[in-house]
Amino acid sequence: MNMQSKHTADATTVEEGLAIQEEQAKLDSKFATDVAMQNTLLTPRFYTTNFDELDGIDVSSVRKDWDALIDEMEADPNKGHFKKNEDWDHVDWDGMDPALKKEFIDFLISSCTAEFSGCVLYKEMKRRGKNSDIVQLFQLMARDEARHAGFINDALREAGVAVNLGFLTQKKKYTYFRPKFIYYATYLSEKIGYARYITIFRHLEKHPEHRFHPIFKWFHEWCNDEFSHGEAFALLMKTDPKITSGINVWWIKFFLVAVFGTMYVRDHQRPEFHKALGVDPDWYGHEVFTKTSELTKQIFPITLDIENPRWERGLKRLQKANADLARAKAETGAGAWLRGVTAQARAVGAFVALYAIPAKKNVVPDSPRLQPAY
Ligand SMILES: [Fe+2]
Numbered sequence: 001m002n003m004q005s006k007h008t009a010d011a012t013t014v015e016e017g018l019a020i021q022e023e024q025a026k027l028d029s030k031f032a033t034d035v036a037m038q039n040t041l042l043t044p045r046f047y048t049t050n051f052d053e054l055d056g057i058d059v060s061s062v063r064k065d066w067d068a069l070i071d072e073m074e075a076d077p078n079k080g081h082f083k084k085n086e087d088w089d090h091v092d093w094d095g096m097d098p099a100l101k102k103e104f105i106d107f108l109i110s111s112c113t114a115e116f117s118g119c120v121l122y123k124e125m126k127r128r129g130k131n132s133d134i135v136q137l138f139q140l141m142a143r144d145e146a147r148h149a150g151f152i153n154d155a156l157r158e159a160g161v162a163v164n165l166g167f168l169t170q171k172k173k174y175t176y177f178r179p180k181f182i183y184y185a186t187y188l189s190e191k192i193g194y195a196r197y198i199t200i201f202r203h204l205e206k207h208p209e210h211r212f213h214p215i216f217k218w219f220h221e222w223c224n225d226e227f228s229h230g231e232a233f234a235l236l237m238k239t240d241p242k243i244t245s246g247i248n249v250w251w252i253k254f255f256l257v258a259v260f261g262t263m264y265v266r267d268h269q270r271p272e273f274h275k276a277l278g279v280d281p282d283w284y285g286h287e288v289f290t291k292t293s294e295l296t297k298q299i300f301p302i303t304l305d306i307e308n309p310r311w312e313r314g315l316k317r318l319q320k321a322n323a324d325l326a327r328a329k330a331e332t333g334a335g336a337w338l339r340g341v342t343a344q345a346r347a348v349g350a351f352v353a354l355y356a357i358p359a360k361k362n363v364v365p366d367s368p369r370l371q372p373a374y
């Protein structure tokens with residue numbers, strides 16, 4: 001009898017435990033999905049565009065490079081890569097410093113959202129397209145981004161958190177960008193994504209003691225996918241010289257400043273994460289901007305003058321204004337409102353100052369194709 005009731009009691013406890021865990025998982029997933037749902041200037045967005053215009057691209061002028069790239073992607077070198085294997089060390093989430101854990105989870109959620117944002121856009125183009133070249137490319141890129149997002153979500157799940165990707169697809173706000181803006185923004189985010197992943201990977205190769213999570217071991221093959229995606233957008237832009245000349249050069253500069261500036265501000269919001277990696281965010285930012293600038297010479301006729309002392313100063317102003325803005329937003333009252341408005345104006349001022357730094361001119365090669373070399 002005693003045994004029986006003990007058994008029943010245990011069963012209840014286990015059931016209760018499971019119920020609590022499930023509730024917890026729901027809550028955490030809600031938390032992660034809420035974070036992923038945010039649409040601020042600094043959070044990853046979902047995009048939509050004029051798919052018919054994109055579908056109308058004729059790639060015959062870059063056919064040789066195009067076919068070579070598509071063949072590489074079709075060969076699918078990373079087919080089996082995004083799976084946990086024996087290299088996936090145990091992660092002590094409970095033992096992790098809470099501040100680091102918070103920032104790292106935020107990093108993973110934001111990365112997962114960004115990866116998935118690519119997946120959603122590419123999949124939609126593939127679904128709507130009739131142009132076989134375009135459909136094939138976007139299908140291949142959607143395949144990769146789905147793997148990337150899924151892999152990060154797997155990592156999050158170990159911490160009892162997961163982004164509800166289905167929910168995001170349906171409910172997250174979509175921002176409309178004309179195709180040429182999609183090219184600039186997506187091309188840059190692919191290339192900067194490559195530069196970010198490879199810089200962390202190379203740093204941790206030299207300093208494995210800072211590799212506090214196994215996911216970083218996967219970054220090498222991972223970044224090669226992003227590299228190929230960037231190559232594809234470089235070729236798409238190459239099909240129409242207007243996209244990278246005339247007034248559009250001013251747009252290219254705008255996107256360069258916006259993408260670099262956003263990265264700088266976002267990374268400086270995660271001091272514990274960078275400390276754990278043994279990375280100084282100023283050094284990291286500069287390293288990533290240098291690599292990205294070098295790569296974008298394949299297609300952009302300008303690069304930002306990131307060695308100009310005004311560049312570093314402007315970024316610091318932008319970052320400070322954003323930090324003050326975030327603080328003001330967390331408070332209530334007229335004083336906080338005023339501080340918020342002022343901080344916003346300062347952020348705009350800093351952005352304009354960065355934009356006003358004269359760019360460096362660059363002669364673009366006939367064929368944009370590059371291979372990952374960092
Ligand atoms: Fe990706």
Ligand SMILES: [Fe+2]
Pocket residue numbers: 118145190225226229
């Ligand atoms: Fe990508």
